[in-house]
Amino acid sequence: xxxxxxxxxxxxxxxxxxxxxxxxxxxxxxxxxxxxxxxxxxxxxxxxxxxxxxxxxxxxxxxxxxxxxxxxxxxxxxxxxxxxxxxxxxxxxxxxxxxxxxxxxxxxxxxxxxxxxxxxxxxxxxxxxxxxxxxxxxxxxxxxxxxxxxxxxxxxxxxxxxxxxxxxxxxxxxxxxxxxxxxxxxxxxxxxxxxxxxxxxxxxxxxxxxxxxxxxxxxxxxxxxxxxxxxxxxxxxxxxxxxxx
Numbered sequence: 670x671x672x673x674x675x676x677x678x679x680x681x682x683x684x685x686x687x688x689x690x691x692x693x694x695x696x697x698x699x700x701x702x703x704x705x706x707x708x709x710x711x712x713x714x715x716x717x718x719x720x721x722x723x724x725x726x727x728x729x730x731x732x733x734x735x736x737x738x739x740x741x742x743x744x745x746x747x748x749x750x751x752x753x754x755x756x757x758x759x760x761x762x763x764x765x766x767x768x769x770x771x772x773x774x775x776x777x778x779x780x781x782x783x784x785x786x787x788x789x790x791x792x793x794x795x796x797x798x799x800x801x802x803x804x805x806x807x808x809x810x811x812x813x814x815x816x817x818x819x820x821x822x823x824x825x826x827x828x829x830x831x832x833x834x835x836x837x838x839x840x841x842x843x844x845x846x847x848x849x850x851x852x853x854x855x856x857x858x859x860x861x862x863x864x865x866x867x868x869x870x871x872x873x874x875x876x877x878x879x880x881x882x883x884x885x886x887x888x889x890x891x892x893x894x895x896x897x898x899x900x901x902x903x904x905x906x907x908x909x910x911x912x913x914x
Contacts, residue, residue, distance in 0.1 A: 721815070742762045760830050
């Protein structure tokens with residue numbers, strides 16, 4: 670959608686300093702800044718033709734994100750999230766009518782989700798294909814669920830639902846994630862997630878789990894400044910088994 674951003678390898682168009690991030694200003698406007706106009710053109714083309722919308726996100730240039738879905742808070746979006754298949758059992762609610770494509774679709778009573786998987790750190794040789802195949806398998810599962818193609822869809826036995834907490838760096842230095850950390854698996858409060866070292870190799874800060882939950886995103890870029898993002902931490906509020914009508 671945002672071609673200048675893709676060409677620059679950035680989250681937004683570096684030449685548009687007013688409406689940089691399309692996923693924060695959607696659907697834009699027909700007479701706005703460049704990114705707003707591109708968003709508006711996409712919205713006009715999509716809103717009447719689309720019933721099921723899946724936005725693909727990742728950790729980008731600084732992080733890795735594991736299987737995670739943000740589903741707009743309506744039944745249509747919850748069903749779409751559940752139809753992604755067995756690896757996608759972490760589903761968090763997001764708003765309806767916000768500044769991103771999924772929430773705008775939900776505002777129309779349609780299905781809109783944002784899926785998170787991968788990042789620049791998973792684009793080297795076989796990693797690129799592993800992530801692409803993972804997503805393609807999930808899209809086929811969605812198509813089977815809705816009867817677009819033949820075959821039986823597969824689903825997670827249950828879905829973990831809750832909210833995210835961004836864990837920020839308490840100091841500047843070199844970030845090193847914990848070697849024992851496993852994505853998407855339950856961990857206990859105070860589990861070590863990573864350490865920050867200074868230029869002398871001394872530990873100057875640690876990042877730990879704020880409460881029981883799961884890690885679904887972790888910083889892959891070692892250099893970090895105080896206040897920058899280190900971890901996306903998921904806190905489970907409920908477990909559901911009824912997202913498929």
